[in-house]
Amino acid sequence: MFVSRRDFLALAAAGAAAKASPNVVLVMTDDQGYGDLACHGNPLLKTPNLDALHAGSVRLTNYHVSPTCAPTRSALLTGRYTNSTGAWHTIMGRSFLHPEEVTLADCFRASGYRTGIFGKWHLGDNHPCRPQDRGFDEVLVHGGGGIWQTPDYFGNDYTDDTYFHNGEPEKFRGYCTDVWFDGAMSFMTDARRRGAPFFCYIATNAPHGPMWAPGDSEKRFEGAKGVREPGFFAMIENVDKNMGRLAQFLRDTGLEENTILIFTTDNGTSSGAQVHNAGMRAAKGSPYEGGHRVPFFIRWPKGNLTGGRDIDTLTAHIDVFPTLSELCGLKRVRGPAIHGRSWRPLLEGAGGPWPERTVVTDSQRLDELVKWRQTAVMTGQWRLVNPSPDGDPSKIELYDIRKDPGQRQNIAAAHPEVVARLKTEYDRWWAMVSVRGKEYVRISIGSPAQPLTRLTAHDWHGAGSEKVWNQRAIRAAAVANGFWALDVVRAGRYRFELRRWPREVDLPINAPYRDREPNRESMAGKAIDAVQARLRIAGTERTLAVSATDKAAEFEVGLKAGPAELETCFTDRDGTERGAYYVYVERA
Numbered sequence: 001m002f003v004s005r006r007d008f009l010a011l012a013a014a015g016a017a018a019k020a021s022p023n024v025v026l027v028m029t030d031d032q033g034y035g036d037l038a039c040h041g042n043p044l045l046k047t048p049n050l051d052a053l054h055a056g057s058v059r060l061t062n063y064h065v066s067p068t069c070a071p072t073r074s075a076l077l078t079g080r081y082t083n084s085t086g087a088w089h090t091i092m093g094r095s096f097l098h099p100e101e102v103t104l105a106d107c108f109r110a111s112g113y114r115t116g117i118f119g120k121w122h123l124g125d126n127h128p129c130r131p132q133d134r135g136f137d138e139v140l141v142h143g144g145g146g147i148w149q150t151p152d153y154f155g156n157d158y159t160d161d162t163y164f165h166n167g168e169p170e171k172f173r174g175y176c177t178d179v180w181f182d183g184a185m186s187f188m189t190d191a192r193r194r195g196a197p198f199f200c201y202i203a204t205n206a207p208h209g210p211m212w213a214p215g216d217s218e219k220r221f222e223g224a225k226g227v228r229e230p231g232f233f234a235m236i237e238n239v240d241k242n243m244g245r246l247a248q249f250l251r252d253t254g255l256e257e258n259t260i261l262i263f264t265t266d267n268g269t270s271s272g273a274q275v276h277n278a279g280m281r282a283a284k285g286s287p288y289e290g291g292h293r294v295p296f297f298i299r300w301p302k303g304n305l306t307g308g309r310d311i312d313t314l315t316a317h318i319d320v321f322p323t324l325s326e327l328c329g330l331k332r333v334r335g336p337a338i339h340g341r342s343w344r345p346l347l348e349g350a351g352g353p354w355p356e357r358t359v360v361t362d363s364q365r366l367d368e369l370v371k372w373r374q375t376a377v378m379t380g381q382w383r384l385v386n387p388s389p390d391g392d393p394s395k396i397e398l399y400d401i402r403k404d405p406g407q408r409q410n411i412a413a414a415h416p417e418v419v420a421r422l423k424t425e426y427d428r429w430w431a432m433v434s435v436r437g438k439e440y441v442r443i444s445i446g447s448p449a450q451p452l453t454r455l456t457a458h459d460w461h462g463a464g465s466e467k468v469w470n471q472r473a474i475r476a477a478a479v480a481n482g483f484w485a486l487d488v489v490r491a492g493r494y495r496f497e498l499r500r501w502p503r504e505v506d507l508p509i510n511a512p513y514r515d516r517e518p519n520r521e522s523m524a525g526k527a528i529d530a531v532q533a534r535l536r537i538a539g540t541e542r543t544l545a546v547s548a549t550d551k552a553a554e555f556e557v558g559l560k561a562g563p564a565e566l567e568t569c570f571t572d573r574d575g576t577e578r579g580a581y582y583v584y585v586e587r588a
Contacts, residue, residue: 021113021197022300022328023188023259025246026320028076028201029239030069030120030146030208033269034294035278036236042276044224045233049244050297053263057297058305058347064378065267065317067284067291067363069145070095070122072266072317073203077103077123077134079321079338081360083433086441087123088364090145091458092465093485096441097123097134102335104321105135108199111330114191117141118180119203125151125459126443127450132167136201140165140183143456146205147176148521149470150458150581154502157520158212162504167450169504175214177206177235181242185249192255197328202246207235209270212520214238226274233272260300260327268292281407285363287376287385288407292361298347303327311346314380316359319343339432356380358425367461369437371430372396377422383407384422396423440485442563445585447489454502455484455566455583464579474501474581475513475525481579483567486537491561493588498533498553498568498580501525508551509533509570530570533580538564546570553580556588 035042039051065072066082074080074087078101082088086098097103105115116138121131122145131139141164143151153162153169158176162169172179184202191198211218211231217238221230243263250256268291273283280290296315298305318340325332326342345352356379363374372391377384381402388395398412398419412419440461445453457468460482467473467480477500488494500509507513513525530546533553538560544553553570568580 020258021111022303023191023198023200023255024108024262024324024328025184025188025200025202025250025259026262027243027246027264028073028203029236029265030203030205031232031267031270031284032207032236032239032265032294033267033272033277033283033290034280035276036207036269036272037295040276040278040295042272044221044227044275045236047237047240049240049247050263053243053247053261053297053299055308056306057263057299057308059308059310060296060298060315060343061310061312063264063294063296063315064292064359064361065265065294066361067267067286067374068365069120069208069266071364073120073122074101076317076320077105079104079318079340080336081318081339081429081433083362083364083369084336084339084436086436086439088369089366090122091469092367092482093440093459093461094364094367095122095124095145096129096443096459098436098441099128100336102333103134104324105131105199105201106333107135107325107330108328109135109137110333111328112196114138114187114194114196114198115201116184116187116191116198117201117203118184118187119176120146120205121203124441124443126453126455127447128444129441130167130450133449138166138187140180142176142205144458144469146208148210148472150468150474151456152471154471154474154505155515155519155521158210159214175238177204177238177242178214180204181245185246188249188255189253192253204239206239207232207271210520211235211271224275228274229271232270233275256301258300258302260298260303260305260324262296262298264296265294268294279406285365285374287361287363287374287387289383289401289405291363292376300327305347309349311343313346313354314357314359314378315343315346316340316361318359323347358422358429360426360429369434371434372426375426377426377429379422382418382422384419384426398422440563442485442487444487444489445494446492446587451586453585455585457482457579457581459484460579461485468579468581472521472523475521475523477526477528477578479576479578481567481569481577483565484583486564486566488538488559488561488564490587491559493556493558495586495588496535496537496555496557496566496568497584498535498555498570499551499582499584500528500530500570500580501551502582503584506551508549509546509553510548528570528578529572529574531573532571534569534571536567552584
């Protein structure tokens with residue numbers, strides 16, 4: 001990003017008058033594992049800028065997150081275990097952050113900070129779960145859990161896309177990761193001009209799939225040993241380039257000295273384990289170390305957090321909230337109890353007490369929580385692991401992580417007392433985090449904060465969402481259905497517009513789809529033969545005939561305030577039924 005001389009002088013003047021509160025830039029990439037860095041021994045990747053940050057940071061070498069995307073984000077931003085927050089899955093209406101949760105952004109904003117998010121939110125695309133509802137002043141994000149997923153603007157393919165800027169679609173030029181960093185640097189420039197400290201959250205969708213790297217940058221990885229997705233590695237190198245741009249920006253604007261700069265990732269590698277996994281077992285989605293042990297670098301020159309120092313104490317995503325709250329002196333917004341612990345004693349190296357504790361992570365990825373499902377119960381020495389997808393308690397394994405970091409030898413039979421103790425710890429944890437397990441985090445309709453609600457099949461409850469969470473499935477006209485859990489904010493009449501294609505495509509329900517410009521998603525959209533549309537909500541069922549030219553089936557229904565479930569259906573001439581992938585709702 002170019003900074004003019006006038007802007008540079010304004011920044012310098014504002015910086016001199018600004019508060020002593022440190023700025024915070026938190027960069028979190030998507031699906032990049034501990035071994036996907038040159039500084040961690042990767043033989044293929046060239047990451048000179050991240051290597052330089054690693055060399056000048058305090059590094060947490062035993063830092064753990066959730067094994068998948070949205071769960072890590074919910075825990076990091078709230079300081080609370082994922083299952084307590086409502087966001088324990090990545091789809092299925094279970095990636096929504098409960099409205100009672102308090103985020104880091106809420107606390108930063110209450111403490112006089114400007115707050116901004118750039119990239120991936122993945123904690124809800126509708127009120128009350130959007131980033132602008134959860135403490136962020138400036139919002140530039142894609143939809144859902146990634147570009148090309150069903151909630152994202154249709155036809156996005158990582159370059160020259162349309163993203164959601166403060167709630168409105170806006171066209172941008174360039175590759176997605178470059179756009180996120182450009183937006184972040186513009187936001188920081190504006191915050192300093194205002195004389196305000198800032199919390200800048202850059203959450204890249206890269207290197208999450210689809211593996212669409214910029215230009216032809218993936219070519220150098222094609223055919224390399226262990227590489228199945230060349231674009232994955234090229235996307236990481238593009239992130240590294242942007243980290244270099246960010247570091248230069250902070251130096252040039254005088255912000256570096258009093259900015260806490262953090263680099264981390266959201267779960268284990270998705271596509272790099274066959275090249276280098278730092279000696280760990282498994283990858284993204286797993287309760288073994290490779291699923292949830294990830295890099296965490298923190299640098300703050302003014303706070304003496306520099307110098308390339310390692311901390312091997314067990315730490316976790318739930319600790320980021322209390323740590324930044326203490327380092328920045330944030331006001332605590334009233335909310336649920338924090339589960340994490342501040343790292344300040346560790347970071348400052350004072351040698352004060354750090355009591356042993358038990359940390360738990362799991363991978364739920366279901367509509368309802370299942371006890372013991374793909375779980376790791378962790379202490380400094382032990383890992384009690386249950387890899388079972390159905391939580392079978394007979395599948396429990398035990399590893400001494402100090403002696404066996406690769407988790408090759410299950411020693412549960414030799415240490416029954418350790419297994420029993422960690423089971424007890426887990427039961428205590430489960431009782432704490434499963435209280436909301438039967439509750440829905442509901443999407444609001446009729447809220448003045450969002451007059452028009454855009455529902456997508458990504459957020460259906462039930463197994464149907466597993467078939468339609470991305471735009472390729474929409475193009476393929478996947479046969480699936482589910483329901484949305486809604487909260488009717490105000491009683492009244494509501495208009496429901498059922499669509500197969502989103503409004504931005506503007507096609508009839510039955511029409512095929514072809515991209516107007518070349519797109520990296522090569523699948524054309526399949527025609528269907530719907531003849532009837534159906535809507536069910538709050539005990540009301542309505543049907544309408546569908547013609548060949550209808551772009552939507554529109555229903556108007558009177559609703560009482562309160563919870564409601566919405567189910568829709570398009571029925572083809574041959575009897576095939578599929579839900580409406582997109583529904584637009586507003587008060588009539």
